[in-house]
Amino acid sequence: MKKNRVIVLAGILGLLTHAALAADNKQPDNKGQAHKSDTSTHAASAAAKKPADHKAQPQMHDAPRQASSAGQTPVDRLHTFLARAGSLQADFSQVVINEKGDEGMKSSGVFYLQRPGKFRWDYQTPYRQQIVSGGNKVWFYDEDLAQVTAKKLNSAIGSTPALLLSGNVALDKNFTIESQGLEDGVYWIKLTPRDEDNGFKQVLIGLEDDQLSGMELSDNFGQLTRIYFSHLQLGQKLNPALFEFKPPAGVDVFDDK
Numbered sequence: 493m494k495k496n497r498v499i500v501l502a503g504i505l506g507l508l509t510h511a512a513l514a515a516d517n518k519q520p521d522n523k524g525q526a527h528k529s530d531t532s533t534h535a536a537s538a539a540a541k542k543p544a545d546h547k548a549q550p551q552m553h554d555a556p557r558q559a560s561s562a563g564q565t566p567v568d569r570l571h572t573f574l575a576r577a578g579s580l581q582a583d584f585s586q587v588v589i590n591e592k593g594d595e596g597m598k599s600s601g602v603f604y605l606q607r608p609g610k611f612r613w614d615y616q617t618p619y620r621q622q623i624v625s626g627g628n629k630v631w632f633y634d635e636d637l638a639q640v641t642a643k644k645l646n647s648a649i650g651s652t653p654a655l656l657l658s659g660n661v662a663l664d665k666n667f668t669i670e671s672q673g674l675e676d677g678v679y680w681i682k683l684t685p686r687d688e689d690n691g692f693k694q695v696l697i698g699l700e701d702d703q704l705s706g707m708e709l710s711d712n713f714g715q716l717t718r719i720y721f722s723h724l725q726l727g728q729k730l731n732p733a734l735f736e737f738k739p740p741a742g743v744d745v746f747d748d749k
Contacts, residue, residue, distance in 0.1 A: 566671040566679035580605040591714025610735040642747040
């Protein structure tokens with residue numbers, strides 16, 4: 493059985509490959525053993541700003557937009573942020589919560605973004621993993637499993653949360669966007685996919701002081717993934733090699749060319 497760390501991949505952007513990873517789970521695990529879930533806490537400075545608990549979230553409705561003190565609605569703030577986020581680097585922490593409200597896998601690492609279309613998630617704890625895309629394909633690498641999975645960024649996964657920040661998705665075309673107001677200094681915006689065949693129900697994006705604070709992803713099976721960002725750096729020059737991936741020698745590669 494594949495190690496349960498696939499929950500980590502299925503969490504953040506796992507919604508990116510909801511169907512793809514399900515197929516990958518059929519692949520044999522060469523090591524034939526499972527890790528225990530890590531329940532240690534990886535706190536981030538943004539964690540205190542998280543949205544209301546998923547059991548008691550504010551009711552989502554089509555309320556009129558409320559302008560901020562700067563004259564912008566939360567939706568306007570999102571568009572403004574994305575327009576100026578040509579490149580981004582940030583630390584992140586993530587927690588997956590199941591349909592019963594129990595916290596599961598916790599993980600942390602570093603996120604890199606180069607618009608348009610390039611991103612990289614380096615998971616550093618509890619397991620070392622990488623999710624890398626240079627624009628046409630996304631690579632998933634688990635160092636301990638010595639396994640690489642590659643998926644095309646085609647129309648089937650082109651409007652999923654993995655690409656929300658990348659500049660490759662027309663948000664207004666692919667999502668219904670609603671302001672959710674201000675909570676503890678964070679402006680929340682809800683994105684609901686227009687395509688009912690998506691593997692997720694909605695995404696909440698939080699902005700604090702016009703910076704990305706967090707994301708909350710709800711899938712169609714009741715699982716919730718919360719991601720908190722800290723130490724954001726915008727506009728710096730990123731090494732192009734961050735968005736290139738070549739499978740290391742000796743690893744198993746599953747590539748849907």
